[in-house]
Amino acid sequence: MQRSPLALPFPLLPPITGVDLRVARARYKTWDRCDLTFAVLAEGTTIAGVLTQSRCPSPEVEWCRAAMTLGQARALVVNAGNSNAFTGGRGRAAVEAIAARVAGYLGCQPSDVFVASTGVIGVPLPVDKAEAGLDAAFTAAPCGWEDAAATIMTTDTFAKGATAAAIVDGRKVTLNGIIKGSGMIAPDMATMLGFVFTDAAVDPAFLQRAMTAANATTFSCITVDGDTSTSDTVLAFATGKAGNAPLIDDDSIGADAFRAALADLCHQLALLVVRDGEGASKLIEIAVTGAESDRSAHRIAMSIANSPLVKTAIAGEDANWGRIVMAVGKAGEPAERDRLSIRFGDVQVAREGLAVEGYDEAPVAAHLKGSEIAIGVDLGIGEGSATVWTCDLTHGYIAINADYRS
DSSP: OOOOTTOOOOOOOOOOTTEEEEEEOOOSSSOSSOOEEEEEEOTTOEEEEEEOOOSSOOHHHHHHHHHHTTOBOSEEEEEEEEOOOSOHHHHHHHHHHHHHHHHHHHTSOGGGEEEEEEEETTSOOOHHHHHHHHHHHHHSOOOOHHHHHHHTOSSOSSOEEEEEEEEETTEEEEEEEEEEOSSSOOOSSOOSEEEEEEOSOBOHHHHHHHHHHHHHTTGGGBOSSSOOOSSOEEEEEEOOTTOOOOBOSTTSTTHHHHHHHHHHHHHHHHHHHHHTOTTOOOEEEEEEEEESSHHHHHHHHHHHHTOHHHHHHHHTTOOOHHHHHHHHHHTOSOOOGGGOEEEETTEEEEETTEEOTTOOHHHHHHHHTSSEEEEEEEOSSSSEEEEEEEEOOOHHHHHHHHTTTO
């Protein structure tokens, strides 16, 4: 598959004490590549996460949702090529078998093992392949972050990772993340599969609050195609090996710095997913201001971002702001036509319900020929604001998804 023109090189991610990464070939599909990522986590690692709001979740999502309530983790297993979703009892049995095998290897409880899978829906995960892949991972040499990130890919065209750091209780703490996602991206909570690792000591309840807050302005603000996956999962693991006094609440020393670093990391990861949107050629930022509330602004921004007419206009480098008016109007949120203003880049093209008379189209055309597009919408009725990110819609999206199972 051709690499996305919006791809970024994989960054140098430092090691995280208490995280041991390995990859293996489970051969879930007929491909000659690693498709199982296994992370061993130090004893005492805490866990938090956000999971899909789909009413048809995978067994892995249900397993993680239940296991997270205990607040601790010893391992992560990620399978690529088979989502194990909509597979009934066989799917649940496969997750239980994976957790049991890892628990036996590490000497921990099955509930300490977190499992995620991505790929085709409706095909039970073959237990024999999963167990053989795990056995290979148990004896594999430790790998780097890029190998782990590449292994969890499906239709992704490049491996995705990011890093951030903060000073907590006088000590530097590091946060690394890997993520996969390219299509079926319109999360209500997270993107397809993302994993954050930090050496900070963090109480699981505080980690959950921080992760939920970071998600609200990052993963829940991206869309590729308006479709929420059955398997969306973002998990955060804190090994505690940095030696800081545990972060318990917002009054803990360094809590604000940790929250900011986590939000920054999640923002980096979220935009990488949009950059690899199936068939994408342009990254689009949509900023809505002047709405009745932040929630209203978010809904309007998502209406614009998910509009096939808006996305194809951007693909064609056509400043058809009438399509943005349409998307605002259909969002079902408060709006007044004669207060609406729209800009492309820095150029105002419509103001107070009318086209700006005599605006210069040349800079607008030049902006739309670029790979990063900015659209601004001001409703002029309140103080609410939100920013979301999407990509254009090209023939490439159809080609990828028409042949997805072959």
